[in-house]
Amino acid sequence: MFKCKVINFLFFSIPLKHWQDFLIRRHLQRCPLCQKKLASAEEVRAMFVQEGESESIASLWPALRIKLGKEERAKVSFRRRRLAWMMGAAGLIAVVAAFLWLSIGPGKVISNEGASERFQIHYLKVGSMPARTYLFKPYGSKMIFIWAEKEISKEEPND
Amino acid sequence: MAGVIELKKTEMDDNLLVRGCLQGRKEEFKQIFERYGGKLMALALNLLQNHEDAEDACQEAFIRAYRNLEKFDSQKSFKNWLYAIVYNRCLDRLRQRRRFRDFYTKMKREHAPSSFGPAPSLSSEQPLIKDVLKKLRPKERISLFLWASEGFTSDEVASVLKCSPSTARVFIFKARKKIKALLEKENV
Numbered sequence: 487m488f489k490c491k492v493i494n495f496l497f498f499s500i501p502l503k504h505w506q507d508f509l510i511r512r513h514l515q516r517c518p519l520c521q522k523k524l525a526s527a528e529e530v531r532a533m534f535v536q537e538g539e540s541e542s543i544a545s546l547w548p549a550l551r552i553k554l555g556k557e558e559r560a561k562v563s564f565r566r567r568r569l570a571w572m573m574g575a576a577g578l579i580a581v582v583a584a585f586l587w588l589s590i591g592p593g594k595v596i597s598n599e600g601a602s603e604r605f606q607i608h609y610l611k612v613g614s615m616p617a618r619t620y621l622f623k624p625y626g627s628k629m630i631f632i633w634a635e636k637e638i639s640k641e642e643p644n645d
Numbered sequence: 646m647a648g649v650i651e652l653k654k655t656e657m658d659d660n661l662l663v664r665g666c667l668q669g670r671k672e673e674f675k676q677i678f679e680r681y682g683g684k685l686m687a688l689a690l691n692l693l694q695n696h697e698d699a700e701d702a703c704q705e706a707f708i709r710a711y712r713n714l715e716k717f718d719s720q721k722s723f724k725n726w727l728y729a730i731v732y733n734r735c736l737d738r739l740r741q742r743r744r745f746r747d748f749y750t751k752m753k754r755e756h757a758p759s760s761f762g763p764a765p766s767l768s769s770e771q772p773l774i775k776d777v778l779k780k781l782r783p784k785e786r787i788s789l790f791l792w793a794s795e796g797f798t799s800d801e802v803a804s805v806l807k808c809s810p811s812t813a814r815v816f817i818f819k820a821r822k823k824i825k826a827l828l829e830k831e832n833v
C-alpha cells in the first residue's frame with residue numbers, strides 16, 4: 487500500500503512521459519490495488535457512443551459520391567493542366583537550347599579563313615634587319631603562332 | 646493467434662480495396678466507406694459531440710483519404726491511417742470552435758453586452774456523451790475510446806495520435822484514472 491502511494495506520488499511529481507510509462511509498465515499495470523483505481527474497459531465503453539448507436543451513415547454516401555466525382559474530375563483536369571504545362575516548358579527549353587546551340591554552341595565552325603584579315607603584322611625586324619614572318623594556326627585551335635626568323639642573305643657560292 | 650491472422654487478412658483486404666480505388670473503381674471506395682464509416686462516425690461523435698460536425702468531419706476525412714490514397718504506405722495499417730485522418734479533421738473542428746468562441750467573447754467584451762445574445766452553441770443541445778468524458782482532453786478521450794471500444798493496443802493508438810507508444814500508454818492510464826475518480830465521485 488505504501489509502495490503504491492510512493493509510486494503514484496512519483497508518477498505525478500515527475501511529468502516525463504518515458505518515466506511515467508516506466509512506472510506504468512513496472513507497477514501500475516500489474517498491481518491489483520492500483521488497478522482498482524482505474525476504470526475498466528467495460529466501464530469506459532458504456533460511456534462512449536458506439537458504432538451503430540448513432541444515426542446511420544448510409545445517408546452520407548450519396549453526397550460523398552458526388553463530391554468524389556468532383557474530386558476525380560478535378561484530379562483529371564489537374565493532370566491535363568500539368569501535362570500541358572510540362573509540354574510547354576519542354577518546348578520552351580528545346581527552343582532555347584536550339585538557339586544557344588546555333589549561336590554559341592560547339593557546333594559552330596570556326597573558319598580559318600579571314601585569320602589574316604583579323605591579325606596583321608605590318609613589319610617585323612630581327613637584329614635590325616627585316617625578318618621573315620610566318621603565321622601558324624593549328625587546325626581546330628584558336629591559338630596563332632607568330633614565327634619570325636632572321637633574313638639570311640644567301641651568298642652565291644663561288645665557283 | 647486467430648485474431649492476428651484475422652487482422653492480417655483484413656489489412657490485406659484493405660490493401661486490395663485501396664489498389665482498386667487507385668485504378669479508378671469507386672465501388673471499392675464504397676466498400677471502404679461501409680467498412681469504416683460507422684466506426685469513424687462514432688469516433689468523430691465522441692470527440693465533437695455534435696452530429697452535424699461529426700458528419701462533416703467524416704465526409705472531409707473520406708475525401709482527404711481518397712485524394713491522398715496514392716501516398717498511403719501499404720506496409721502500414723490502412724485502418725490506423727484512416728483513423729488518424731478523422732482524428733486530425735476533428736481536431737481542426739475543435740480548434741475552429743475555440744477560435745470562434747474566443748472571437749465571440751472578445752467582441753462581446755468590446756461592444757455593448759446588450760447587443761449580443763447568448764453565445765451561439767456550436768454543439769448540439771442534447772448531450773451525446775457523458776459529462777464525465779468532457780472532462781478529458783481530446784487526446785485522452787480518443788486514446789480511451791480506441792483502447793476500450795476498438796480494442797487498439799498502445800502501439801496502434803500511438804500510430805493514430807502520431808506519438809510514441811509510451812505517450813499513448815500514459816494518456817490511456819491518466820484517462821482511466823480520471824474516469825474512475827469521477828465515477829466514484831458521482832456515486833457518492
